[in-house]
Amino acid sequence: MAEVRQSLTLAEAQRDDLKQKCGSTEEELKASADRARGVTALQKELSEYQEREKTLKKTLTQSKEAEQVN
DSSP states (O other), X not given: OHHHHHHHHHHHHHHXXXXXXXXXXXXXXXXXXXXXXHHHHHHHHHHHHHHHXXXXXXXXXXXXXXXXXX
């Protein structure tokens, strides 16, 4: 009977250890996914700004050319 209790105690300790390790891993994965979503959002925003900059430069160039013609 003592062996059964000892085995049960050991099994419970191992279970608790695994729960703790898996919990940390799950939290780390969630944090990593959050960071990835943030990076993706920033990349999209950067792309939009770069496109806007390109459009503004083109408009500025056209405006300067129009001034030189007039």
